[in-house]
């Protein structure tokens with residue numbers, strides 16, 4: 001039966017459409033609605049309302065049926081998502097199961113997804129660092145991919161714009177390769193992390209160690225209180241959704257903010273199949289949506305379209321948007337759509353012990369860690385591999401549990417562990433080089449239950465990644481050794497690309513339409529009223545956690561889109 005609510009074309013026409021309500025889509029919605037545009041936000045997953053829909057947020061450990069773990073049958077049926085460290089009983093409902101949304105791995109690729117209002121912004125580890133000029137200049141300086149069409153100066157004001165609204169805790173460290181931002185008070189390093197920082201400044205003055213910069217309200221400002229968000233209580237169970245809104249998510253921040261303008265229509269359960277291109281008007285006019293539940297197809301129309309479905313999904317939607325003008329996907333005149341996909345190399349970890357500070361311990365639950373910005377090949381090329389890696393750092397006091405005895409004695413022993421040595425650990429966050437041979441494509445035969453072709457992923461590590469991994473082991477071992485850490489152990493997790501959850505590219509930005517898809521404003525060169533501002537747009541990957549850059553690019557691009565629309569250029 002026809003749905004009377006959607007029968008009229010006029011009722012299905014908006015000023016703007018945003019595809020995806022996650023980290024970047026939330027920002028598009030906020031900026032566009034604030035500027036007065038009637039905006040339709042299309043989200044394939046269910047609605048997740050801030051606070052109301054965080055079912056585990058106040059649960060005690062003993063209230064979980066499986067004591068926080070994933071039952072073995074679910075883990076076996078869903079090997080990909082089960083490899084994600086945060087896929088546990090308390091946050092399982094925010095992850096996509098492999099069985100629900102299959103894809104084709106031509107090469108092993110762990111695609112971690114969150115299909116709901118808020119996307120993966122509910123699940124992220126909230127680490128936020130700006131890119132520096134050295135990151136934007138990377139491809140041109142080192143001769144890979146294509147030159148970025150923007151510089152650090154272009155995006156710096158937008159980093160500030162986003163940081164003030166999101167609330168980023170951090171320290172002004174004055175590091176050229178990691179520019180300072182608009183910070184709330186920083187969290188603290190533990191005593192061993194501070195000791196390591198001092199040791200590094202003595203032995204390696206060019207290798208700073210800092211407290212992580214993270215999206216937590218350590219001291220909420222009026223703009224955060226206006227969003228209904230409050231002070232971080234240091235519970236460190238953020239992946240369940242935070243009832244205080246103390247960490248940034250689309251659900252606690254941008255989506256309700258956009259709703260408050262009265263200009264947003266949020267439509268969950270709306271799987272965007274493709275963007276509709278009008279040959280006469282030479283522009284996109286709307287989107288085709290399949291209702292996730294009824295499978296009914298509906299079209300919506302708008303002057304501008306923001307594609308924020310997450311990097312690989314945005315690639316898919318463009319590839320599925322074919323027309324006589326664009327036989328191989330919308331905007332794909334260069335033939336490069338889906339190519340130059342890159343990610344972060346997270347394979348290396350290192351652990352050690354430290355025997356000092358035996359009279360000190362840690363208290364509380366800091367939802368953050370230490371950070372070592374990239375120090376390799378920053379100012380000049382020093383090694384036989386390109387680019388470099390950042391590293392996380394954490395040091396905490398271990399606990400030794402005496403398991404001897406029986407009955408009451410055993411119980412007492414287990415309940416009263418004694419402090420053991422300090423344990424130190426770091427993980428590598430390496431830049432990978434985008435290559436044409438690392439690509440995604442639509443499967444020619446297989447389709448999902450909503451009629452979309454499955455995604456085919458063919459992405460691999462290369463020699464540069466292997467050399468970088470070896471260097472991480474060598475350099476970090478040396479640094480740990482210099483600090484007097486003992487029992488140093490390195491480990492290659494051998495994890496597949498994708499588990500870093502920082503997949504990027506496929507719709508890269510660039511100056512030349514022959515070698516890129518998007519211009520300096522994230523507009524498709526060949527279809528100017530379509531903007532792609534999630535990870536798909538990334539020309540290279542940097543070493544930083546990427547979401548802050550996606551949000552800043554989105555805000556910048558949305559403001560430009562509104563200006564152009566008002567001038568009649570779109």
Ligand SMILES: Cc1cc2nc3c(=O)[nH]c(=O)nc-3n(C[C@H](O)[C@H](O)[C@H](O)COP(=O)(O)OP(=O)(O)OC[C@H]3O[C@@H](n4cnc5c(N)ncnc54)[C@H](O)[C@@H]3O)c2cc1C
Nearest residue numbers: 020022023024044115119120125126127272310534545547
């Ligand atoms: C455990 C974990 C830890 C992380 N830690 C960090 C971190 O510390 N720092 C950091 O910067 N990043 C981190 N990330 C990555 C971060 O979450 C992503 O970079 C970010 O969410 C990407 O934003 P996005 O808008 O591109 O995609 P998402 O947030 O995934 O949102 C995309 C939305 O689009 C919807 N969608 C997809 N396809 C369609 C369609 N066809 N039609 C309609 N809607 C669609 C999805 O359902 C989803 O809601 C982490 C991720 C995870 C899972």
Ligand code: SF4
Nearest residue numbers: 232233235236238242
């Ligand atoms: S640590 Fe802070 S942000 Fe995380 S759940 Fe607790 S209060 Fe919320």
